Amino acid sequence: MDEFIIKRAKELQGYIVEKRRDFHMYPELKYEEERTSKIVEEELxxxxxxxxxxxxTGVIGILKGKEDGKTVALRADMDALPIQEENDVPYKSRVPGKMHACGHDAHTAMLLGAAKILAEMKDELQGTVKLIFQPAEEGGLGAKKIVEEGHLDDVDAIFGIHVWAELPSGIIGIKSGPLLASADAFRVLIKGKGGHGAAPHLSIDPIALAVDLVNAYQKIISREVDPLQPAVLSVTSIKAGTTFNVIPESAEILGTIRTFDEEVRDYIVRRMKEITENFANGMRCEGKFELTIEHIPPTINNEKLANFARDVLKVLGEIREPKPTMGAEDFAFYTTKAPGLFIFLGIRNEEKGIIYPHHHPKFNVDEDILWMGAAIHSLLTYHYLSL
Structure with a gap:
């Protein structure tokens, strides 16, 4: 069946590119994917x-093979980003301020290509396929909602693909174990006592405490976390004051925490809260530490599925082990319910000028490899259900 799948995927290249460009021209943000989901539903x-x-705004397509067996799920995310596109291409976004700058248009199109191949192979499938066209990956936790609705309860394995700007075009990236980090966002609110900048002794300066807290937080990473455990704590915003001669009443700190280990994450959160409250008390301020988004767990690829995929997909070409990234993905929620594998598909092509990172206004995809996404989905499904 490998030859048939690869042949059909290549024949569907034009269809996949057409769909990708259509989705690209009409991007929709999280939970706005009405047009996209309507097209997906009609195609399925x-x-x-x-x-x-x-x-x-999500869609799930279910295909039952000729024989009963396991259930495999394939996932594509559909949402775009609030970015003004700067590419000069015929299929440039026609929606001001919105753009597919992370490749979700390609993900959706590739899975539609796989849907066609798998439908043609229905009598060869020994089990059930669920195609998950997910909304709201970009900050909306669409995957979590799908899990909470019970759509993963009968799934034996789930696979996902992300086009990847750090890999050369056509290279497949497979890694077992940690691939993407967990994500948390935090806010620290500091209340002091405002006053004149020339008389700091009559005030309680929240900026002084904010500076000390930023430095203290970094010492959690450098002096308390095992140096062999990757962890990032980034302060990305400090807001306080309005002019040069007034000590403000309050200050706000924003930032993010990223780890591959949930115990390390919990430790960092606990220590940040303790440091915030104790430093604030010592500086005569009020300090409050809080998390502002729902926690996204790390994406941990199943080792058996990774080995399985390396063996199955070698017919498509070179496979590399990609570096883990401290970016996060809500695909992780699926892996809390079923063994999962998240695969990278390289789309970087310097000759074509496709060199920009994800979430960049000039991000683009090397369309010549889109057939590979359909082939990857189809090959993994057929061989997994045949185990």
Missing amino acids: KKLGYEVVRTAK
């Missing part, structure tokens, strides 16, 4: 899939 119904709506 034409192919004979049972269609279920999920997570407000």
Whole structure:
């Protein structure tokens, strides 16, 4: 079946590119994916899939093979970003201030390509396939909603693909274990006592405490966390004051925490809270530490699925082990319910000027490799259900 799958994926290259460009021209932000999900639903119904709506604007297509067996899920995210596109291409975003700058248009198109191949192979499938077209990966936790609705309860394995700007075009990236970090956002609110900048002794300066806290937080990473455990604590915003001669009443600190280990994450959060409250008390201020987004766990790839995928996908070309990244992905929520594997597909092509990172206004995808995404989904599904 490998030859058939690869042949059909290459034949569907034009279809996949067409769909990707259409989605690219009409990007939709998290939980706004009405147009995209309508197209996806129509395509799946034409192919004979049972269609279920999920997570407000998500779509799941279910295909049952000729024989009963395991259930495998394939995931593509559909949402765009609030970015003004700067590419000069015929399929440039036609929606001001919105852009597919992370490749989700490609993900959706590739999975639609796989949907066609798998529908043609229905009688060869020994089990059930769930195609998950997910909304709101970019900050909306769409994956979590899908899990909470029970759509992963009967799934034996789930696979996802992300086009990857750090890998050369056509290279497949597979890594077992930690691949993407957990993510938390924090806010620290400091209340002091305002006054004249020339009379600091009559005030309680929240900026002085903010500076000390930023330095103290970094010592958690450098002096308390095992140096062999990757961890990032970034302060990304400090807001206080309005002019040169007034000590403000309050200050605010914003930032993010990233780890690959949940125990390390919990330790950092606990220590930041303790340091905030104790430093504030020592500086005669009020200090409050809080988390401002729902925690996203790390994406940990299943070792058995990684080994399985390396063996199955070697027919497509070179496979490399990518570096882990401290970026986060809500695909992680799926792996809390079923063994999962998140795969990178390289799209960097310097000759074509496709060199910009994800979330950049000039981000683009080397479309010549999109057929590979459909082939990866289809090959993994067929061989997994045949185990």
